[in-house]
Each structure stands twice: as structure tokens, then as C-alpha cells.
Amino acid sequence: MFLKLGLLVFLSICVYMSEGFTETDCNENHERVSCKYKLNVYTWNNEIKHCVRVSYGGCNRTSNNFAFRPDCDRIARPICTKDYANAINAFSKEACNHEVHLGDPYEIPKCPGYRYAVWTWSSKEQACREAYYWGCNGSANRFISREDCDRIARPICT
Structure with a gap:
């Protein structure tokens, strides 16, 4: 505890x-x-x-x-x-398809279980969207602001 x-x-x-x-x-x-x-x-x-x-x-x-x-x-x-x-x-083209995990943190082995808001590129929506990062299994597809996501991910992923 x-x-x-x-x-x-x-x-x-x-x-x-x-x-x-x-x-x-x-x-x-x-x-x-x-x-x-x-x-x-x-x-x-x-x-x-x-x-x-x-x-x-x-x-x-x-x-x-x-x-x-x-x-x-x-x-x-x-x-x-x-x-x-x-x-x-x-940030590579591979990262465009790596979605931030939105599920239960206990489904991910050794995940701390604390989430914080990030911005991520959504290939499905072809836009940056807010998501939550649980502190593990991360990738380059995780940005602190929408502006950073748009500036870095949009030119590579579209």
C-alpha cells in the first residue's frame, strides 16, 4: 500500500x-x-x-x-x-499507428496505474486528440500539448 x-x-x-x-x-x-x-x-x-x-x-x-x-x-x-x-x-511513420492505451492500467503488466493527459495522433481520426497515458508501454506518439502533436505528428502521418 x-x-x-x-x-x-x-x-x-x-x-x-x-x-x-x-x-x-x-x-x-x-x-x-x-x-x-x-x-x-x-x-x-x-x-x-x-x-x-x-x-x-x-x-x-x-x-x-x-x-x-x-x-x-x-x-x-x-x-x-x-x-x-x-x-x-x-517521431517516425511507425509511431503514427501507435495509439495510447486507454484501458484499465491493470490490464498492462507492471503499469503504475496513474494516468495523465497527453495528446496523441489518431490515425483513425487523422487528427491529434487528447488521451491518457498510464506510465508504461509508451511510444513517440505522446505529446504534452496539442500544438506539439500538430507540429510534429501531422506532417509525418498525413
């Missing part, structure tokens, strides 16, 4: 803080403040231009905080390096 609660808090903090990541967030870093939680998260380090794993205590909220390294790389790297071409290259 404690493990599930801790995981829920961890994902809630990371999802809340990584939403709306902008260029000003690239320079935000995590100070080593002793707080209630000790969570391993990923944050963009603008000095070395990479996502790095840090221990986060839950204080001093920032958008530069990701539960998973692939999400940090996918969201922060293009914004902080202004390298949108690589973000587009990371």
Missing part, C-alpha cells in the same frame, strides 16, 4: 511539474533541499545539455521535473537546444 501511494505521489509531482515546459524552464535546477520525499527524477541540465537523474525532495516546484528520462529527452531537449528537427526525426 505504501509503495503504491509513494508511486502515485511521485508520478503526480512529476506530471504536474513537467506540464507546460517552456524555454525559461531550461535553466531551472533542483536545489538539494531536504523535504518530505526522496524521489529520483530526471531534469534537464542546461550546462551539459542532457537530462540527468537527481534526487528530488518535493519542494520548490519547477516544470523541469520528469518521472521518466525518455519524457525529459522528448520534451526538454528540443525546447532547450532549439533542435526541433531531431524531435521530428524521433
Whole structure:
């Protein structure tokens, strides 16, 4: 029970803080403040231009905080390096058909069971639509905003 609660808090903090990541967030870093939680998260380090794993205590909220390294790389790297071409290259035609799982998280082995809103390309609808990501079995077909989905997926998938 404690493990599930801790995981829920961890994902809630990371999802809340990584939403709306902008260029000003690239320079935000995590100070080593002793707080209630000790969570391993990923944050963009603008000095070395990479996502790095840090221990986060839950204080001093920032958008530069990701539960998973692939999400940090996918969201922060293009914004902080202004390298949108690589973000587009990371999204391939194969990803167009990978729908975000909308079912019960317990149907997916080892899925944390916490969902958060994302935007995904729907091949069936030929448009970006809002969906929920459960934290596992992800693909490049998962965007933090509709604008990102339209900018990256639409030219490749249509």
C-alpha cells in the first residue's frame, strides 16, 4: 500500500511539474533541499545539455521535473537546444499507428496505474486528440500539448 501511494505521489509531482515546459524552464535546477520525499527524477541540465537523474525532495516546484528520462529527452531537449528537427526525426511513420492505451492500467503488466493527459495522433481520426497515458508501454506518439502533436505528428502521418 505504501509503495503504491509513494508511486502515485511521485508520478503526480512529476506530471504536474513537467506540464507546460517552456524555454525559461531550461535553466531551472533542483536545489538539494531536504523535504518530505526522496524521489529520483530526471531534469534537464542546461550546462551539459542532457537530462540527468537527481534526487528530488518535493519542494520548490519547477516544470523541469520528469518521472521518466525518455519524457525529459522528448520534451526538454528540443525546447532547450532549439533542435526541433531531431524531435521530428524521433517521431517516425511507425509511431503514427501507435495509439495510447486507454484501458484499465491493470490490464498492462507492471503499469503504475496513474494516468495523465497527453495528446496523441489518431490515425483513425487523422487528427491529434487528447488521451491518457498510464506510465508504461509508451511510444513517440505522446505529446504534452496539442500544438506539439500538430507540429510534429501531422506532417509525418498525413
